[in-house]
Amino acid sequence: MLCLLFSQTAPGSPFDLHFSLPLSKYAACPRPELLQASQITDSTALLTWTDVGDQYELELVTGSQAFSGIPTQTINGNPPLQLNGLEPGQNYRFQVRVVCPDGTRSEWSVPKSFATDINNARPCPLLFDLRDTSCNSGGQFFKVHVDDVPGVSLGNDVVLRGIRLMVEHPWRSDLRIWLQSPDGTRIQLIGGLNAGDKNIGDPAGDPCAQFVELTELPGALPLSEAAEQDNFTGNYLPLESLAPFSNGQNPKGIWQLEICDSKTNDKGKLRLFGLVFAPAGCPEVEGLxxxxxxxxxxxxxxxxxxxxxxxxxxxxxxxxxxxxxxxxxxxxxxxxxxxxxxxxxxxxxxxxxxxxxxxxxxxx
CATH class of the missing domain: 2.60.40.10 (Immunoglobulins)
Structure with missing residues (x-):
């Protein structure tokens, strides 16, 4: 709205014209822009934004939780901000505003999203969106931190017994999945599934229970046996053998899960992922x-x-x-x-x- 003020000081003299535009209540204190999250681990992240003040308020929420407009912390100083104690495998969103010199607040910034890495101690529940047609751009990568393992040398004092997985997807034959160990050894876990079937595991059940375990233990079925079965669960053979991982490497460190989707229209979600380690040479209990x-x-x-x-x-x-x-x-x-x-x-x-x-x- 434009407000015009005018007056005439004497007959025949020109108007003394004054006008003003109403200022936004935030104009003297601009909101932060260019929010970024970097140096992300399974429990930490470094947040930054344009430095337009000396004091800021930040609101951090998980997943699709709505912002309340109530700050979760106040920052006295300049960005960046180091966040610690985050939950592994979690989606986060944050927004920032300036505390202006006169005590008022700027507008909240445009929100920014980020996700922490997975930790093998918390394999579920996950809710990571999988991009469509990502095979053309190199796939999506999920870091998996492994801290607690009953040994230090794969194939000698510890073995990778299985890989637990749940992927929600309406057309699972689009999926290709690989796993890379800390030393760079890479094998393909999933590929060539039957067209038309949906989901790996059962997302409609308990989110931490109805998984597929890829294992080479006796009784594991080839993935082809899951054809024509939606929501299949149980023990299945990986597409490629897990044996290359047993090369003496230390399993502690960061593993990397790679997932790509080869077709358009059907999108999925990663719901569970966990590595199962066991001491080598420790026989299973039999005869239960x-x-x-x-x-x-x-x-x-x-x-x-x-x-x-x-x-x-x-x-x-x-x-x-x-x-x-x-x-x-x-x-x-x-x-x-x-x-x-x-x-x-x-x-x-x-x-x-x-x-x-x-x-x-x-x-x-």
Missing amino acids: SINNVAETSAALSWISGISGDSIVIEYGPAGFYPGTGSEAGAGGAVILLQEPAAQPLLLEGLATLVNYDVYLRRLC
Whole structure:
């Protein structure tokens, strides 16, 4: 709106014309621009923006959470800002405004998005959008930080037992997936799937349970066996063998998951990714049997192993995500026994009318 003010000081004299334009309440204190996030890890990020003041307010939200307009922190000084303690495998958005010299605030900036790297200790729930036709531009890369492994030399004192994966996609044959280890060894995990099928794993179920495990353990099926099955789960062979990873390298470090989508129109989401390591030369527990199932209990027995080994019994509602080592996974409970252990073992305190999964693993 243009406001004109005028007056005539004497008859016949020209008008004394004054005019003014109403100023925006933010004009004297511009908002920050050019927001950026860099040096991103699984728990940290460096945020920066145009330096237009001496004090700033920042609001940080996760995922698609709406901004409230209430700052989550105040910054006394100039950018950049180092953020610590972020959640691995999480999408974030942030916006910034200036605290003006007169105590007012500028407009909020245009929001900026970024995502932290995945950590193998938190394989789910993930919600990363997969770009369409990304095979033409080199694919998408997801860094996976591995910190806790029962060994330091792949193929000698530790093995990569399996790779857990869930991808939501309406036309999964578009997908090609690779994995690269810290020393640069790269193999293809997924490719050549049957056209028309959807999803790897079951995104409609428990987001941390209904996955596919790519493994070379006995009983794993070729991926071709999943044809004509939407939402397939269970143990399957990777497209290429995992053996090249067992070259003596230290598995701790940053692994890299690469996913590309070869066609237009159908887009997906990465929902779960985790690497399963196990001590080398530590045989699996065999001969598990479950008997005398009652309303709140069941009896377990197995073939005893070497004296001094530990047996980890993990149980939980059917479909839960099992842990590794002596740690329970999401929804699971753990019992740790020293071999030789008295058998049968009675599991008590179970919920009635609930289906349970039971896993046994050996710690040598």
